[in-house]
Amino acid sequence: MKKTNLIILIVVLLGGATYLGYISQIGTTVEAAELTAPKTLPDFTLNDINGKPFSIHQLAADKPTLFIYFSSTCHLCQEELGTLSKRIDEFKDYNLILTTVQPVEEIIEFANGLNIKNKPFVHFLLDADMNVATFYQIRSVPSIYVYDSKKQLVAEYVGITEIDLLLEKLDSGK
Structure with a gap:
């Protein structure tokens, strides 16, 4: 009986530690001193889902910009962009650039499901x-x-990030 209880305790402790490690990575905020992303928004030219090339700087224009690298098959991305899409009108004063490596057909389907692809500030x-x-x-x-x-x-953030925090940071960048 003691051996069974010990095994159960070890499994629970390992599971708890794994869960806490996972939770600690969701929505991780990188402090200003630790920012690893480019300090200036890079100016790549990429095709949109209609095959038209756009400069990232052209799309960002002179507005605060939320740049998200995602995958439509990632459950965290689905959750983050799903939550964002429900509050999309709050982002109308900013530019959202959503970038991925996935095939265009998958992205069109994903974008249609979010119901935000026809917003003029979403790219x-x-x-x-x-x-x-x-x-x-x-x-x-x-x-x-x-x-x-x-x-x-x-x-910069990795993982699911509170929409209010994103809006606050965008607003501070006006």
């Missing part, structure tokens, strides 16, 4: 050659970057 771009992913050294999705109106990095 889905395809990183077909993984240039942006390599430049940012993307290791996990969603990777979220907030740039101010001068295209300077304000904050």
Whole structure:
């Protein structure tokens, strides 16, 4: 009986430690001194989901910009972008650039499901050659970057991030 209880205790402790490690990574905020993303929004030219090339700087214009690298098959990305889509009108004063390496057909289907692709401030771009992913050294999705109106990095996050925090950071970048 003692051996069974010991095994159960070990399994519970390992499971708890794994869960706490996972939870600690969701919505991780990187402090300003630790920011690893490019300090200035890079100016790659990528095709949108209609095949038209766009410069990231052209899309960001002179507004604070939320740049999200995602995968439509990632459950964390689905949750983050699903929550964002429910509050999409709160982002109308900013630009959202959503970038992925996935095939265009998958992204169109995903974008249609979110019901945000026709918003003039939302842009889905395809990183077909993984240039942006390599430049940012993307290791996990969603990777979220907030740039101010001068295209300077304000904050970066990995994982699910509170929408209110994103809006606060975007607002500070006006």
